[in-house]
Amino acid sequence: MMNTKLGRRRFITTLVGASLLMITGMKQALAVMIQKITLTEEEWQKKLTPEQFRILRKEGTEQSFTSPLNDEKRTGTFHCVGCDLLLFNSEQKYDSGTGWPSFFDTAIDGHVETKTDFKLIYPRKEYHCARCGGHQGHIFRDGPQPTGLRYCNNGTALYFKVKGTLERKKI
Numbered sequence: 001m002m003n004t005k006l007g008r009r010r011f012i013t014t015l016v017g018a019s020l021l022m023i024t025g026m027k028q029a030l031a032v033m034i035q036k037i038t039l040t041e042e043e044w045q046k047k048l049t050p051e052q053f054r055i056l057r058k059e060g061t062e063q064s065f066t067s068p069l070n071d072e073k074r075t076g077t078f079h080c081v082g083c084d085l086l087l088f089n090s091e092q093k094y095d096s097g098t099g100w101p102s103f104f105d106t107a108i109d110g111h112v113e114t115k116t117d118f119k120l121i122y123p124r125k126e127y128h129c130a131r132c133g134g135h136q137g138h139i140f141r142d143g144p145q146p147t148g149l150r151y152c153n154n155g156t157a158l159y160f161k162v163k164g165t166l167e168r169k170k171i
């Protein structure tokens with residue numbers, strides 16, 4: 001009797017472990033599946049506004065407190081303005097007081113790629129859209145838990161999709 005119970009418990013533990021592995025595996029698979037978008041500088045200029053081009057393609061930074069997305073508090077998702085890729089969920093947004101839309105985590109692993117830049121005296125961790133390579137912002141280590149990270153994003157590089165918008169449009 002005892003042995004059966006123990007055996008079952010072990011089996012369940014193994015099952016949970018296997019499921020977690022599968023979820024992790026799926027996340028990685030999603031990241032790998034991202035097809036890169038490569039456009040010429042001229043093509044990007046046609047696709048984007050001059051301000052979007054300056055930020056996404058030239059790693060520019062918008063002036064703080066200028067993006068309407070700072071005050072965006074509705075439920076929905078934030079996407080790369082260059083290629084529509086989902087980058088953040090509204091649940092991950094918080095008010096950092098910096099004047100730039102701030103998030104403590106990304107929506108899906110692998111949708112954001114990072115590199116270290118030395119544009120200022122100290123090195124900063126730059127991040128960009130994994131699909132089109134468009135610059136989004138910088139990551140700082142002064143964010144809230146559970147990650148302790150602050151994804152400081154240019155509002156110009158994002159667009160916001162209110163949850164359920166597409167469904168409403170179809171009616």
Ligand SMILES: [Zn+2]
Pocket residue numbers: 080081082083084085129130131132133134
């Ligand atoms: Zn993109």
